[in-house]
Amino acid sequence: MNAATPADHLVPQATTRAVPQSLLDTLKQRFGAQFSVALAVREQHGRDESVFTVAPPDAVVFAESTLDVSDAVKLAALHRVPVIPFGVGSSLEGHLLAVQGGISLDVSRMNRVLQIDADDLTVTVQPGVTRKQLNEAVKSTGLFFPIDPGADASLGGMCATRASGTNAVRYGTMRENVLALEVVTASGEIIRTGTRAKKSSAGYDLTRLMVGSEGTLGVMTEITLKLYPLPEAVMAASCSFASLADAVNTTIQIIQLGVPIARCELLDGNTVGMVNRHSKLNLPETPLLLMEFHGSPEGVKEQVTTVQSIASENGGNSFEWALTSEDRTRLWTARHNAYFAGLQSRPGCRAISTDTCVPISRLADALLDCVEEANAAEIPYFLVGHVGDGNFHMGYLIDPESPKELQVAEALNTKLVHRALALGGTCSGEHGVGFHKMDFLLSEAGTGAVDMMRAIKQALDPHNIMNPGKIFRL
Amino acid sequence: MNAATPADHLVPQATTRAVPQSLLDTLKQRFGAQFSVALAVREQHGRDESVFTVAPPDAVVFAESTLDVSDAVKLAALHRVPVIPFGVGSSLEGHLLAVQGGISLDVSRMNRVLQIDADDLTVTVQPGVTRKQLNEAVKSTGLFFPIDPGADASLGGMCATRASGTNAVRYGTMRENVLALEVVTASGEIIRTGTRAKKSSAGYDLTRLMVGSEGTLGVMTEITLKLYPLPEAVMAASCSFASLADAVNTTIQIIQLGVPIARCELLDGNTVGMVNRHSKLNLPETPLLLMEFHGSPEGVKEQVTTVQSIASENGGNSFEWALTSEDRTRLWTARHNAYFAGLQSRPGCRAISTDTCVPISRLADALLDCVEEANAAEIPYFLVGHVGDGNFHMGYLIDPESPKELQVAEALNTKLVHRALALGGTCSGEHGVGFHKMDFLLSEAGTGAVDMMRAIKQALDPHNIMNPGKIFRL
Numbered sequence: 002m003n004a005a006t007p008a009d010h011l012v013p014q015a016t017t018r019a020v021p022q023s024l025l026d027t028l029k030q031r032f033g034a035q036f037s038v039a040l041a042v043r044e045q046h047g048r049d050e051s052v053f054t055v056a057p058p059d060a061v062v063f064a065e066s067t068l069d070v071s072d073a074v075k076l077a078a079l080h081r082v083p084v085i086p087f088g089v090g091s092s093l094e095g096h097l098l099a100v101q102g103g104i105s106l107d108v109s110r111m112n113r114v115l116q117i118d119a120d121d122l123t124v125t126v127q128p129g130v131t132r133k134q135l136n137e138a139v140k141s142t143g144l145f146f147p148i149d150p151g152a153d154a155s156l157g158g159m160c161a162t163r164a165s166g167t168n169a170v171r172y173g174t175m176r177e178n179v180l181a182l183e184v185v186t187a188s189g190e191i192i193r194t195g196t197r198a199k200k201s202s203a204g205y206d207l208t209r210l211m212v213g214s215e216g217t218l219g220v221m222t223e224i225t226l227k228l229y230p231l232p233e234a235v236m237a238a239s240c241s242f243a244s245l246a247d248a249v250n251t252t253i254q255i256i257q258l259g260v261p262i263a264r265c266e267l268l269d270g271n272t273v274g275m276v277n278r279h280s281k282l283n284l285p286e287t288p289l290l291l292m293e294f295h296g297s298p299e300g301v302k303e304q305v306t307t308v309q310s311i312a313s314e315n316g317g318n319s320f321e322w323a324l325t326s327e328d329r330t331r332l333w334t335a336r337h338n339a340y341f342a343g344l345q346s347r348p349g350c351r352a353i354s355t356d357t358c359v360p361i362s363r364l365a366d367a368l369l370d371c372v373e374e375a376n377a378a379e380i381p382y383f384l385v386g387h388v389g390d391g392n393f394h395m396g397y398l399i400d401p402e403s404p405k406e407l408q409v410a411e412a413l414n415t416k417l418v419h420r421a422l423a424l425g426g427t428c429s430g431e432h433g434v435g436f437h438k439m440d441f442l443l444s445e446a447g448t449g450a451v452d453m454m455r456a457i458k459q460a461l462d463p464h465n466i467m468n469p470g471k472i473f474r475l
Numbered sequence: 476m477n478a479a480t481p482a483d484h485l486v487p488q489a490t491t492r493a494v495p496q497s498l499l500d501t502l503k504q505r506f507g508a509q510f511s512v513a514l515a516v517r518e519q520h521g522r523d524e525s526v527f528t529v530a531p532p533d534a535v536v537f538a539e540s541t542l543d544v545s546d547a548v549k550l551a552a553l554h555r556v557p558v559i560p561f562g563v564g565s566s567l568e569g570h571l572l573a574v575q576g577g578i579s580l581d582v583s584r585m586n587r588v589l590q591i592d593a594d595d596l597t598v599t600v601q602p603g604v605t606r607k608q609l610n611e612a613v614k615s616t617g618l619f620f621p622i623d624p625g626a627d628a629s630l631g632g633m634c635a636t637r638a639s640g641t642n643a644v645r646y647g648t649m650r651e652n653v654l655a656l657e658v659v660t661a662s663g664e665i666i667r668t669g670t671r672a673k674k675s676s677a678g679y680d681l682t683r684l685m686v687g688s689e690g691t692l693g694v695m696t697e698i699t700l701k702l703y704p705l706p707e708a709v710m711a712a713s714c715s716f717a718s719l720a721d722a723v724n725t726t727i728q729i730i731q732l733g734v735p736i737a738r739c740e741l742l743d744g745n746t747v748g749m750v751n752r753h754s755k756l757n758l759p760e761t762p763l764l765l766m767e768f769h770g771s772p773e774g775v776k777e778q779v780t781t782v783q784s785i786a787s788e789n790g791g792n793s794f795e796w797a798l799t800s801e802d803r804t805r806l807w808t809a810r811h812n813a814y815f816a817g818l819q820s821r822p823g824c825r826a827i828s829t830d831t832c833v834p835i836s837r838l839a840d841a842l843l844d845c846v847e848e849a850n851a852a853e854i855p856y857f858l859v860g861h862v863g864d865g866n867f868h869m870g871y872l873i874d875p876e877s878p879k880e881l882q883v884a885e886a887l888n889t890k891l892v893h894r895a896l897a898l899g900g901t902c903s904g905e906h907g908v909g910f911h912k913m914d915f916l917l918s919e920a921g922t923g924a925v926d927m928m929r930a931i932k933q934a935l936d937p938h939n940i941m942n943p944g945k946i947f948r949l
Contacts, residue, residue, distance in 0.1 A: 120731060120836035163676040174674050176683070177651055192923035198832040199864050200648045201901040202637040202687055204908055204916050204946050205928045209650070209683035213676055230733035257594060259704035299773050358672040362594035390673050427675040434678055442678050449666035453935065454679045460934035461927065472678050 007404035008052045011411070012095070013436050013470050017102040020059040024080045028062060028104070031072055035063040046085075046105035049092045051437060052351040052401055058085060058099035063107045067183060067191055067222040070106065074220065074466075075189030077104055081464045086216040088129060088155030092162060093354055094435025096215055100470040106220060108157055114138040115223065123180060123197050125225045128157025135226075144228040147172035147263075150431065151337040157221050162433035163213030167336065170256075170389030171263040171295065172229065174431065179212050183223035187462035197225055210457070215433050216468035218461050232263075232295035236305060237329045238320035240292065240312050241285045245269055245372060247315040248288040249365045252388040254311045256361045260304050264293035265389030266336055269372065272343070272383040279342030280335035290317070290388075291336055293329070336385070343383035343396050350398040352383075353410045357421035358392035358430030367424050368393055371417045378409050392430035419444065434472045442473065481878035482526045485885070486569070487910050487944050491576040494533040498554045502536060502578070505546055509537040520559075520579035523566045525911060526825040526875055532559060532573035537581045541657060541665060541696040544580065548694065548940075549663030551578055555938045560690040562603060562629030566636060567828055568909025570689055574944040580694060582631055588612040589697065597654060597671050599699045602631025609700075618702040621646035621737075624905065625811040631695050636907035637687030641810070644730075644863030645737040645769065646703065648905065653686050657697035661936035671699055684931070689907050690942035692935050706769035710779060711738075711803045712794035714766065714786050715759045719743055719846060721789040722762040723839045726862040728785045730835045734778050738767035739863030740810055743846065746817065746857040753816030754809035764791070764862075765810055767803070810859070817857035817870050824872040826857075827884045831895035832866035832904030841898050842867055845891045852883050866904035893918065908946045916947065 029036050037043070038060045047057030059082075064070045077084045083103025090097060099105065111127035114135065118124065119142040126135060131153045135146050150159060150166035158164070160182070165174035172178070181195030184207075194207035211218060242248040248267055255262055268276065270287045277284055292308065294301045309320060323329045335342075343352055359367040368386070375382045375395060386393025395417065397410035418428045418441045428434075428441035443451055451473050458465070458475065465475060503510050511517070512534045521531030533556075538544045551558045557577025564571060573579065585601035588609065592598065593616040600609060605627045609620050624633060624640035632638070634656070639648035646652065655669030658681075668681035685692060716722040722741055729736055741764055742750065748760045766782065768775045783794060797803045809816075817826055833841040842860070849856045849869060860867025869891065871884035892902045892915045902908075902915035917925055925947050932939070932949065939949060 118834065118836070120727075121834035122731070122733075123834065163674075163680070165674055165676075169674060173651070176674070176680065177647075186923070186927065190923050192927060193921060194924055196896075196901045196919070197834040197899040198866075198901045198904065199835070200637075200639055200643060200650070200832055200866065200904055202639075202830075202903040202905050202907045203901045203912070203919055204687070204925070205692075205931060206637070206650065206680075206683045206687050207920075207924055207927055209680045210931075213678070213680050218679075253594075257596070259596075297774075297777050299777060300771075303771050303773060356676075358674055360592065360595035360597065360671045361673070362592070392672075392674065422670075425671040427670045427672040427677045429676040430672065430674050431676050433676040438677070445670070445677055446681075447667060449660070449664050450668055450681055451678070453660065453666060453681055456934040457679060457684075457931055460930040 007402065007407045011437065012053055012055055013100055013474065015101050015470050018082060020082050020102060021080055024076060024082060025060055027076055028060060032062050035065060037061045046087050046107060047099055049090050049095065049097045051093055051095045052353055053095045053098055055098040055100055058105040059102055061105045061107055063110050065110045067185065070108065070185045070220050070222050071189045071191055073104065073106055074185050074187065077466055078188055078464065081466060083466050083469050085468050086157065086161065086220045088158035089131065091152040091154045092158060092435065093432045094437040096162065096433060096435040096471060100436060109155065111222065117142060118197065119144055121197060122228045123225055124228055125223055126156055128155060128221050128224060130156050132156065132159065139228060143231050145231050146226055146228055148175055148178055151340065156224050160212050160221050160224055161215050163431065165431040167264045167266055167387060169387060170265055171261055175212055176209060178227045179208055179224060180227060181225035182208055182211055182221050184211055184219040185222055186219045187467050213433065215471050217458060217471055218467060234298040234301040235293065235295055235329065236301050237293040237323040237332055239284060240290045240317045240320050242288045242315065242317050245288045246365060246369060247317065248290050249368055249388065251290060251312050251315045251317060253361055253364055255308055256389055258307060260307050262292060262304060262308065262389055263295040264291065266291040267386040267388040267393065268339065269384040272339055272385060275342040275346045275383055276335050276339050279338055279345050282335055291332060339383060339385045340396065343398055347381055347398045349400065351401045352396040352398055353414060354432065355395045355414050355417050356429045356432040357418055357426055358390060359421050359424045359426030361391045363424040363426065364388060364391050367421050367426060370420065371395055374413055374416060378413055380406060380409050390430065391426065436471055439473055481876065481881045485911060486527055486529055487574050487948065489575045489944050492556060494556050494576060495554055498550060498556060499534055501550055502534060505550065506536050509539060511535045520561050520581060521573055523564050523569065523571045525567055525569045526827055527569045527572055529572040529574055532579040533576050535579045535581055537584050539584045541659065544659045544694050544696050545663045545665055547578065547580055548659050548661065551940055552662055552938065555940060557940050557943050559942050560631065560635065560694045562632035563605065565626040565628045566632060566909065567906045568911040570636065570907060570909040570945060574910060583629065585696065591616060592671065593618055595671060596702045597699055598702055599697055600630055602629060602695050602698060604630050606630060606633065613702060617705050619705050620700055620702055622649055622652055625814065630698050634686050634695050634698055635689050637905065639905040641738045641740055641861060643861060644739055645735055649686050650683060652701045653682055653698060654701060655699035656682055656685055656695050658685055658693040659696055660693045661941050687907065689945050691932060691945055692941060708772040708775040709767065709769055710775050711767040711797040711806055713758060713806065714764045714791045714794050716762045716789065716791050719762045720839060720843060721791065722764050723842055723862065725764060725786050725789040725791060727835055727838055729782055730863055732781065734781050736766060736778060736782065736863060737769040738765065740765040741860040741862040741867065742813065743858040746813055746859060749816040749820045749857055750809050750813050753812055753819050756809055765806060813857060813859045814870065817872055821855055821872045823874065825875045826870040826872055827888060828906065829869045829888050829891050830903045830906040831892055831900055832864060833895050833898045833900030835865045837898040837900065838862060838865050841895050841900060844894065845869055848887055848890060852887060854880060854883050864904065865900065910945055913947055
């Protein structure tokens with residue numbers, strides 16, 4: 002898997018730092034069976050869902066406790082060797098790739114739900130707990146954790162990339178839903194940020210500095226999250242439209258009216274087709290909004306009435322209801338599998354996923370031209386969107402062996418990002434920067450802000466061992 | 476006002492840095508009438524609502540633009556002289572006090588609402604705009620800005636302290652409601668953080684690092700905020716209880732049930748008496764919850780039914796409704812003036828206000844003992860609370876000339892803070908640290924986390940010129 006590919010020129014060219022045998026020996030001694038240099042294990046930890054291939058990390062440590070994390074980081078720090086935290090490997094922008102070599106620190110075995118405080122609507126978990134596992138664990142309390150990026154990602158990974166997903170339009174993102182953290186710093190020290198209190202003005206917001214830092218400032222070893230009461234009533238529906246513009250304008254009006262919709266997802270007709278084939282569904286292959294409403298029975302009814310009237314004014318068909326909880330699960334599973342449905346539609350392809358997010362009034366401006374451009378470029382793609390937030394993904398489905406297709410996809414992505422920035426938006430709504438979007442971040446934030454990020458990085462990780470080569474060039 | 480007072484020992488002992496005459500001359504030259512060394516002007520900029528007295532700043536610059544701010548900071552940086560941003564002077568923990576001398580940078584003239592994007596529910600303002608001014612400016616759009624710390628604070632100050640107030644239980648705090656900033660850094664450089672997009676995973680969250688940094692990392696010169704549609708229906712009511720415990724338990728149950736209450740404020744009977752006298756009201760002088768409900772007419776009705784039933788189970792009297800918008804304004808104005816009502820209740824006194832915030836289930840544990848302790852200490856106080864968030868304020872009303880009373884109040888505060896920390900809470904829900912709570916922050920966050928804050932400060936402000944001597948000791 003590490004043969005040269007057309008995407009190689011997109012990988013940052015940095016000197017791989019030598020990992021001394023003495024470090025490997027010490028790690029072996031300290032971690033025993035929790036340590037591996039086997040190629041298969043390293044390769045499994047040296048890739049994510051991106052198109053990039055990089056030499057795998059030199060070794061993998063399977064941490065089972067905060068102390069394990071601290072010891073591994075301390076040993077790596079002694080030798081100034083990179084440490085790359087690893088959850089389930091579902092990131093999309095090269096976040097996990099060992100671009101400078103080093104140790105992959107797998108926290109997936111740190112998967113205990115440590116404390117459920119149902120009376121406070123909070124829970125504390127280890128970073129390897131996945132979102133589905135968490136929701137299983139809290140089910141009996143009548144509470145749930147809404148953030149849902151599609152993949153059954155680890156909560157550590159979701160923190161690291163400031164993930165969001167389908168429910169964010171109502172419940173916010175990881176930014177709004179992490180209360181407190183335990184973090185192992187670049188020197189191996191264990192610190193705590195935040196408390197279980199709902200709000201605080203006590204000093205710098207280290208919690209939110211860590212959330213979205215992509216493993217470059219430390220390793221999260223405990224995460225305290227907000228939970229929410231399961232809504233009394235849930236209704237889900239799909240609504241199809243004659244054109245993308247109609248579906249997008251419906252979304253814009255729903256948000257502008259302040260409807261507290263819980264999910265508002267767009268798929269274009271082409272993507273509905275992929276989803277139908279992958280998930281054996283029979284949805285009309287035209288632009289589609291998938292929606293969910295949470296609240297009291299009366300409240301949900303009010304939301305539905307408002308949204309139906311907006312949709313109908315925009316030429317939407319009547320709602321198709323997912324009446325049972327099984328129907329709802331089927332619908333959302335299909336939506337979540339859109340990424341895989343896309344990949345399956347072109348065997349052997351890889352997806353380059355865009356991730357812009359714009360102010361809601363600019364959504365049509367941001368989205369419609371991108372679709373025309375992709376059509377004109379004759380490149381296959383899927384289109385899904387958390388459109389209630391102004392966030393959508395074009396997934397260009399490229400042949401990873403074709404330099405031409407890669408170039409076309411990157412050119413489309415670049416154009417799309419610069420359009421979003423010009424509309425007051427961001428290059429990344431939820432996937433993060435990794436190394437793939439470093440130039441986009443620079444265009445978005447400017448040298449001054451990125452220099453501030455660099456200064457923070459250098460202050461907190463002076464030897465640049467925490468996931469180096471990501472977010473910005475040092 | 477700068478004679479020695481019993482509170483002096485609480486002021487950090489730092490060397491005042493000399494402000495060279497050449498700097499004053501250059502500032503005078505650059506800023507003309509926007510520059511002052513008049514004692515009255517300096518004294519007005521050398522105090523806040525805290526009990527502390529410190530020598531006033533050496534000079535005041537009235538900035539009228541971002542460029543003014545940048546130039547003032549650059550000149551101060553050349554001479555390594557402190558710069559203390561100043562809004563309206565309503566902070567409570569010594570934030571604005573020139574503990575190391577230097578220049579007060581008054582941004583109150585930067586009071587333009589720069590851009591209202593009603594279609595995106597966002598607005599961009601200069602830092603001197605106050606929250607009331609903002610709400611006047613956006614009134615005609617059908618939108619409002621909910622964060623309401625009581626005082627008509629400047630939005631720059633509210634950002635700096637991560638303010639919240641009565642509406643935070645539903646709408647969040649400044650942490651959740653600031654989308655983007657323009658910031659003048661410690662070197663005078665102008666940078667931008669964030670965009671108008673609702674969410675982003677693009678790099679470190681500099682916006683939230685600045686929010687709550689109390690002027691120690693830079694000066695905010697533009698602020699982009701979220702707005703909300705004015706609720707279709709608003710209802711406000713008061714409900715009185717036989718005991719504080721009943722009122723607190725009602726609150727806990729309201730939150731645990733997930734009622735989206737917009738305001739849920741507690742006053743004890745003693746404070747209701749102060750408010751009655753100050754605001755010429757006639758509320759029953761027993762523990763009181765003041766509540767407000769926002770939503771659709773049906774939604775508000777549902778909330779009210781639920782809350783009435785919880786209150787009644789806890790022995791609450793029937794709701795007294797504030798039926799008209801004038802009645803509501805009178806009720807909330809009275810609540811907002813509780814601080815001044817407290818001060819007025821004891822002529823010549825100053826208030827030491829506590830600010831702990833705990834997980835909601837621990838609110839009774841955090842609050843009830845504090846009241847008993849204050850009663851036992853025979854110190855007059857007011858008690859108000861944003862109890863829906865687990866946040867409350869005891870305002871100890873002390874004679875500023877009495878070392879004994881100061882000592883008693885500080886001892887009560889210390890005990891109260893350590894109780895809140897033991898319950899999983901924070902020493903500051905919304906007022907910030909200033910210099911008064913530096914030791915509390917250390918107890919709460921631990922040396923490791925405070926060292927991380929120090930490292931960030933040193934990286935971003937290497938000469939320690941931005942509001943030095945606040946949040947932590949360097």
